[in-house]
Amino acid sequence: MAKIIRSQRAGTSSVRSAPKKKVAKAAKPLSKGTAKKAPAKKAARKAAKPKPWTAEEVYEAFDRFRKANPEPKGELEHLNPYTLLVAVVLSAQATDAGVNKATRPLFEVADTPEKMLELGEEKVRDYIKTIGLYRNKAKNVIALSEKLIAEFGGEVPRTRAEIESLPGAGRKTANVVLNMAFGDRTMAVDTHVFRVGNRTGLAPGKTPLEVELGLEKVIPTEFMLHAHHWLILHGRYTCLARGPRCEVCLINDLCRWPEKTV
Numbered sequence: 001m002a003k004i005i006r007s008q009r010a011g012t013s014s015v016r017s018a019p020k021k022k023v024a025k026a027a028k029p030l031s032k033g034t035a036k037k038a039p040a041k042k043a044a045r046k047a048a049k050p051k052p053w054t055a056e057e058v059y060e061a062f063d064r065f066r067k068a069n070p071e072p073k074g075e076l077e078h079l080n081p082y083t084l085l086v087a088v089v090l091s092a093q094a095t096d097a098g099v100n101k102a103t104r105p106l107f108e109v110a111d112t113p114e115k116m117l118e119l120g121e122e123k124v125r126d127y128i129k130t131i132g133l134y135r136n137k138a139k140n141v142i143a144l145s146e147k148l149i150a151e152f153g154g155e156v157p158r159t160r161a162e163i164e165s166l167p168g169a170g171r172k173t174a175n176v177v178l179n180m181a182f183g184d185r186t187m188a189v190d191t192h193v194f195r196v197g198n199r200t201g202l203a204p205g206k207t208p209l210e211v212e213l214g215l216e217k218v219i220p221t222e223f224m225l226h227a228h229h230w231l232i233l234h235g236r237y238t239c240l241a242r243g244p245r246c247e248v249c250l251i252n253d254l255c256r257w258p259e260k261t262v
Contacts, residue, residue, distance in 0.1 A: 050201035050256035053218065058202070061251045062223040065230040068250060072229035074180050076100065081156040081181035082148070083107050086116075086141055088176045089168040094131050102128045113145035113154050140168030158182060172208065175228070185224035187212045192235025193228060199239060201256030 053061075065072075075096040078084035083103070091099045106127040110116040116124065125138040144166040148154055156177060157163055163174035175188035189197070189208040193215075197203040203214030219227050238245050246252050246261040 050204075050258075053202055053254070053256070055218075055220075057254050058218050059220055061202070061254050062219060062227065062230065064250045065234070066223065066226070069230065069233070072226050072233060074176070074229060074232075077103060077107075079107055079111050081177065082113060083111050084181050085144070085156050085163070085166075085169070085173070085177050088173045089140055089144065090128060090131055090137050092137075092168075093133060098131055102131050113148045116141060116145040117149070137168065143167035144169065156181065160186075171212075175212075179225070179228065183225065185221065186228070187215050187219075187224070188228045188232075189215075190232060191241075192239075193231045195241060196231050196235045196239050199244075199255075199257045200251070 076084065076087040076091060077100045078087050086107075087099055087103055090103065106124070110119045110124075121138050121142045124141055125134060128134045128138060128141075131137065147166055148156065152162070158178075160171070160174040160178060163169050163177055164171060172188050172190060175186040178184040179186045179188060187193075189212045194205075194208055194211050197205065197211040197215055203211050203218060205211040205214050215227065215231075216224070223230075234250075238249050244260075246255075249255065249260075249262070252260060252262045
């Protein structure tokens, strides 16, 4: 209803509309089945989660790897622990084949930190210029060589923390060097191992460290010396990122991947 308000000053009156009361909108009714969607999705996710491998299955998988390839070798060419360290640092975001092509002539003239420093950063760049990020990698090779001489007597250190302290070296680098040069039972997780650990359900994880720790937890000690090589080779030649070769996979009957083709 309009309300009449008289003005005392002019004796006139004006009409103002009374403020409208806000009416709360009725809640939109849920369509049939809407209330059930969220629980249904959760249930589907739970159902899709693969069943963890049993200890017997893990043992069987690595026993098969061992029988097929008793002494697996890393594919990075090297002459000693130092050249292995350099090769692994150079292999970041590069193929082993590409690194080997560049390091063969490099290691002929520089297989120690002292010889690498004598060669110098500019010449190191010339040797490795076919490798991605070669400028920064050449700088790291010179810097890690200087640190090896200054702090470790020119020798590759024996602990993960010390290797990780070197320019260009991370946890994966340390694990590879400790395993291949010194025979430690470490698990180096590269892109291949990360894919195999997750795809097969053997050790799922969101980060390389999660996969590494998961694999260390489930793989029996007797297999750990060669385990990361078996997994790398499996990911590189069988469990491919695109078009995995499930038909020739040694562990296809154990694999939890729902999209496997056998």
